[in-house]
Amino acid sequence: MTWQDTIAAAAAAAPGYAATDPGERARFLVAAAEELEACAPELVGLGMAETGLGEARLTGELRRTAYQLRLFAEVVVEGAYLDVRIDEADPGFAIGPRPDLRRMNVPVGPVLVYAASNFPLAFSVAGGDTAAALAAGCPVVVKGHSGHPGLSARTAEALVTAARRTGMPDGVIGLITGQQAGIEALQDERIKAASFTGSTRIGAMLARTAAERPSPIQFYGELGSVNPVVVTPAAVAERGAAILEGFVTSVAGSAGQLCTKPGFLFVPDAASTDDVIRAAADVVPEHRLLTRGTSAGYVDRRGAVLAAGAHVIADGGVRTDEDGFVWARPTLVETTLSELVAAGPDVLDEVFGPFSVLVRYDSLADVTSALPVLFPGNLTASIHLAESETPTVAPLIEAMSRIAGRVLVNGWPTGVSVSPAMQHGGPSPATTIDSTSVGTAAIGRFLRGVCYQSVPASLLPPAVRDDNPWGVPQRRSPAGASTSWGELTGRY
Amino acid sequence: MTWQDTIAAAAAAAPGYAATDPGERARFLVAAAEELEACAPELVGLGMAETGLGEARLTGELRRTAYQLRLFAEVVVEGAYLDVRIDEADPGFAIGPRPDLRRMNVPVGPVLVYAASNFPLAFSVAGGDTAAALAAGCPVVVKGHSGHPGLSARTAEALVTAARRTGMPDGVIGLITGQQAGIEALQDERIKAASFTGSTRIGAMLARTAAERPSPIQFYGELGSVNPVVVTPAAVAERGAAILEGFVTSVAGSAGQLCTKPGFLFVPDAASTDDVIRAAADVVPEHRLLTRGTSAGYVDRRGAVLAAGAHVIADGGVRTDEDGFVWARPTLVETTLSELVAAGPDVLDEVFGPFSVLVRYDSLADVTSALPVLFPGNLTASIHLAESETPTVAPLIEAMSRIAGRVLVNGWPTGVSVSPAMQHGGPSPATTIDSTSVGTAAIGRFLRGVCYQSVPASLLPPAVRDDNPWGVPQRRSPAGASTSWGELTGRY
Numbered sequence: 001m002t003w004q005d006t007i008a009a010a011a012a013a014a015p016g017y018a019a020t021d022p023g024e025r026a027r028f029l030v031a032a033a034e035e036l037e038a039c040a041p042e043l044v045g046l047g048m049a050e051t052g053l054g055e056a057r058l059t060g061e062l063r064r065t066a067y068q069l070r071l072f073a074e075v076v077v078e079g080a081y082l083d084v085r086i087d088e089a090d091p092g093f094a095i096g097p098r099p100d101l102r103r104m105n106v107p108v109g110p111v112l113v114y115a116a117s118n119f120p121l122a123f124s125v126a127g128g129d130t131a132a133a134l135a136a137g138c139p140v141v142v143k144g145h146s147g148h149p150g151l152s153a154r155t156a157e158a159l160v161t162a163a164r165r166t167g168m169p170d171g172v173i174g175l176i177t178g179q180q181a182g183i184e185a186l187q188d189e190r191i192k193a194a195s196f197t198g199s200t201r202i203g204a205m206l207a208r209t210a211a212e213r214p215s216p217i218q219f220y221g222e223l224g225s226v227n228p229v230v231v232t233p234a235a236v237a238e239r240g241a242a243i244l245e246g247f248v249t250s251v252a253g254s255a256g257q258l259c260t261k262p263g264f265l266f267v268p269d270a271a272s273t274d275d276v277i278r279a280a281a282d283v284v285p286e287h288r289l290l291t292r293g294t295s296a297g298y299v300d301r302r303g304a305v306l307a308a309g310a311h312v313i314a315d316g317g318v319r320t321d322e323d324g325f326v327w328a329r330p331t332l333v334e335t336t337l338s339e340l341v342a343a344g345p346d347v348l349d350e351v352f353g354p355f356s357v358l359v360r361y362d363s364l365a366d367v368t369s370a371l372p373v374l375f376p377g378n379l380t381a382s383i384h385l386a387e388s389e390t391p392t393v394a395p396l397i398e399a400m401s402r403i404a405g406r407v408l409v410n411g412w413p414t415g416v417s418v419s420p421a422m423q424h425g426g427p428s429p430a431t432t433i434d435s436t437s438v439g440t441a442a443i444g445r446f447l448r449g450v451c452y453q454s455v456p457a458s459l460l461p462p463a464v465r466d467d468n469p470w471g472v473p474q475r476r477s478p479a480g481a482s483t484s485w486g487e488l489t490g491r492y
Numbered sequence: 493m494t495w496q497d498t499i500a501a502a503a504a505a506a507p508g509y510a511a512t513d514p515g516e517r518a519r520f521l522v523a524a525a526e527e528l529e530a531c532a533p534e535l536v537g538l539g540m541a542e543t544g545l546g547e548a549r550l551t552g553e554l555r556r557t558a559y560q561l562r563l564f565a566e567v568v569v570e571g572a573y574l575d576v577r578i579d580e581a582d583p584g585f586a587i588g589p590r591p592d593l594r595r596m597n598v599p600v601g602p603v604l605v606y607a608a609s610n611f612p613l614a615f616s617v618a619g620g621d622t623a624a625a626l627a628a629g630c631p632v633v634v635k636g637h638s639g640h641p642g643l644s645a646r647t648a649e650a651l652v653t654a655a656r657r658t659g660m661p662d663g664v665i666g667l668i669t670g671q672q673a674g675i676e677a678l679q680d681e682r683i684k685a686a687s688f689t690g691s692t693r694i695g696a697m698l699a700r701t702a703a704e705r706p707s708p709i710q711f712y713g714e715l716g717s718v719n720p721v722v723v724t725p726a727a728v729a730e731r732g733a734a735i736l737e738g739f740v741t742s743v744a745g746s747a748g749q750l751c752t753k754p755g756f757l758f759v760p761d762a763a764s765t766d767d768v769i770r771a772a773a774d775v776v777p778e779h780r781l782l783t784r785g786t787s788a789g790y791v792d793r794r795g796a797v798l799a800a801g802a803h804v805i806a807d808g809g810v811r812t813d814e815d816g817f818v819w820a821r822p823t824l825v826e827t828t829l830s831e832l833v834a835a836g837p838d839v840l841d842e843v844f845g846p847f848s849v850l851v852r853y854d855s856l857a858d859v860t861s862a863l864p865v866l867f868p869g870n871l872t873a874s875i876h877l878a879e880s881e882t883p884t885v886a887p888l889i890e891a892m893s894r895i896a897g898r899v900l901v902n903g904w905p906t907g908v909s910v911s912p913a914m915q916h917g918g919p920s921p922a923t924t925i926d927s928t929s930v931g932t933a934a935i936g937r938f939l940r941g942v943c944y945q946s947v948p949a950s951l952l953p954p955a956v957r958d959d960n961p962w963g964v965p966q967r968r969s970p971a972g973a974s975t976s977w978g979e980l981t982g983r984y
Binding site for chain 2: 015019060063064067080083085086087093094095096098099101102103106108109192207208211215216217218376377387390391393394397398401402404405406407408409410411415417418419420421422423425426427428429432433434435436439441447448449450451452453454455456458459461475477
């Protein structure tokens with residue numbers, strides 16, 4: 001099957017799949033989880049062989065992948081994502097007679113999902129983007145990542161089996177491969193939205209491609225993030241060693257190949273750090289990087305920061321094996337806030353891999369004013385503080401909420417929960433369009449609003465009908481209810 | 493004040509304005525409505541002199557403008573737009589311990605609003621985009637439209653008065669003018685989102701500008717739409733003359749300078765139409781177009797369709813006065829569905845002004861399959877039908893929901909209500925990003941999600957605190973509640 005055939009099948013499946021009721025769609029998502037679980041050992045084995053990630057990590061990731069599919073099944077059945085609003089006809093409406101208006105979210109149509117390299121299960125063929133798009137009612141065409149082709153094919157097979165078993169239209173899920181196909185598919189007018197997790201460079205190129213189509217579409221890119229972490233003086237005094245050990249663990253996890261890896265740790269000038277960090281880094285085993293591309297990128301970016309003159313605390317090295325993969329242990333360097341303010345993108349941009357920069361600061365006020373300038377767009381921003389400091393750090397927390405989608409206190413940004421309140425997305429360059437790619441709110445990316453005006457009940461979608469056969473939340477504006485302006489004017 | 497100063501003031505106002513509580517922000521919006529009402533005769537007079545629109549239309553528009561501001565004051569106080577989600581910490585969470593997570597929407601920062609020419613009040617300086625952005629907590633920089641500079645300045649003055657009267661930070665609302673300033677302001681990194689209502693050509697140029705910034709931002713363009721209307725055979729038989737008269741009225745309103753003007757009316761082959769249409773068009777008075785630019789564009793686009801060989805039913809002409817403005821009465825032409833399928837953009841694209849095309853069809857099945865191909869992106873799609881036909885038109889209604897943001901039965905798309913269920917936006921080219929620019933859902937364009945993880949109550953924004961001092965809707969996921977997968981698996 002060519003990629004054109006796969007898109008044609010997705011387009012053909014779109015109306016039928018959009019018309020599935022919540023039970024049918026949920027059954028498919030749960031079946032997908034079951035099919036993945038049924039071949040878990042095979043999937044984990046493929047993943048280990050292809051990505052260099054370990055068994056525990058991949059087993060956990062498979063559990064998360066299945067969980068996400070089931071979570072979105074619940075989202076579909078619950079129905080709040082449809083955001084149903086019913087405005088009753090109101091002949092006396094303030095700005096002229098109001099007809100019967102019923103608004104709901106509908107699927108945008110076939111979605112192109114670019115699989116990520118660093119989550120070969122949870123953000124690949126059957127990953128979060130796929131689960132969200134399928135839950136929204138959109139067929140999904142996945143552009144498989146070249147880093148784990150066997151795992152991708154096997155995962156797609158499981159999804160196709162789940163779709164057939166639950167009577168979904170053929171083409172509801174498809175897999176394409178190859179760089180050129182991935183770009184041309186984005187230009188295909190039958191694709192109505194796309195999502196991507198990867199580098200700022202590739203993401204920006206794809207965003208341009210999506211914008212330059214005759215009919216531009218939304219391109220949801222989850223790109224670079226350096227995830228600054230601030231440690232206050234009181235926190236250092238209280239539990240400095242534990243924080244530094246937690247830092248190294250967070251940087252080292254999955255060999256630093258996580259979009260939420262803390263790339264910069266701000267510590268007070270006087271804090272003693274090097275011995276603890278060196279000791280913690282020394283016990284981290286050497287880890288293979290995901291792909292040859294990741295390997296080359298890590299060598300490049302790590303080299304650029306080192307060349308800029310950062311002081312090396314722990315040097316985890318880079319060793320290239322005969323297959324062209326880099327093996328590394330954490331490299332941790334240090335600089336000062338004033339040097340960082342003078343630095344360019346070579347130092348400030350993300351280094352994807354087990355690398356991080358300690359930044360020494362004079363005062364928290366300096367950090368508060370520098371953060372938005374240095375790092376305006378991040379997935380996360382974190383602070384480690386002592387309880388006594390809560391009143392004084394309020395401005396810093398506020399600054400963090402301006403530059404990040406998730407603000408953490410006394411925790412590490414790696415390890416992203418999948419739940420209604422999660423936000424995995426932030427100002428540019430963290431994401432291309434304000435949205436989240438993790439958690440139930442991710443479904444919103446693949447929906448658009450449609451208002452039905454004076455449409456007879458027999459022609460309305462079930463979700464916006466008065467008899468509400470799906471039992472979804474409906475927000476109703478009764479006739480006459482909008483005449484409370486006088487009261488409001490009085491109140492304010 | 494230069495445009496740079498205006499943006500600097502907006503950026504300086506952003507944190508303080510974002511921190512206003514719902515009551516303060518609502519008081520400002522209500523005060524804005526009051527200030528506009530207090531100088532209503534002056535504003536209407538300026539509008540009549542500058543735009544050629546009539547007193548009744550502008551008086552109604554002012555009422556709508558004030559209404560929108562008050563409506564968004566209610567949205568702010570009610571608080572559902574914050575989409576607050578609280579996931580309680582859950583040590584036994586399915587995919588690993590879940591920390592305390594609290595998500596809410598926050599303002600994106602200063603917004604650049606390009607005023608529209610055709611709604612000098614309701615979509616200009618104090619219009620819908622401004623009301624939505626201010627309600628979201630974003631300072632607004634309006635790029636005034638050159639078609640009504642005096643009205644723009646006077647409106648801005650009223651908003652500034654309202655802001656001062658209610659203690660809002662200086663710079664929360666500002667006005668800039670000039671084409672070049674409008675483009676450069678969009679490139680300014682302090683601007684965090686932009687909205688625009690206007691032509692596809694200018695909109696596409698601005699969308700590119702927004703995308704090419706070092707930090708790209710969301711550009712909400714409400715661009716072209718032809719708003720197809722289908723009349724079924726039974727509807728013609730039942731009330732053909734009334735429908736045709738309604739059509740001419742809808743095309744003629746505000747001299748056709750409305751984004752929801754029906755640009756194409758699909759009628760059965762055999763329907764007799766010309767006499768009724770000619771009679772209805774003949775009684776429409778000549779109307780001046782909004783600007784010289786609109787005038788030139790209308791002459792061009794009308795000429796292009798006529799040159800393509802459409803049969804003229806009623807020729808409302810174009811007369812250019814000594815100031816360069818065109819005066820016109822409705823021009824209505826006719827073609828066949830098969831000719832339309834063979835036509836190019838000269839015929840298919842929007843004609844902004846009192847012009848529309850009747851399209852004769854053989855069967856509704858032909859219309860159902862042709863519509864998505866001819867007109868893939870619209871603000872509205874409408875059908876006039878007889879009650880007996882409701883079962884047979886279901887596929888056409890479904891096709892309409894795929895190509896438009898609002899689907900109407902037995903009504904005309906002009907006259908857009910402002911309410912929770914309204915959707916004014918549709919697939920490209922109708923809008924650049926799936927969203928609505930009319931109705932309360934428009935506030936979502938100027939918000940982004942932030943998740944607070946394990947943040948102590950004293951550092952949390954009021955909306956996500958357990959004591960909920962603002963009394964906003966909070967969606968809570970209790971610990972242990974996410975273990976219902978077994979049950980779900982059993983159900984589906």
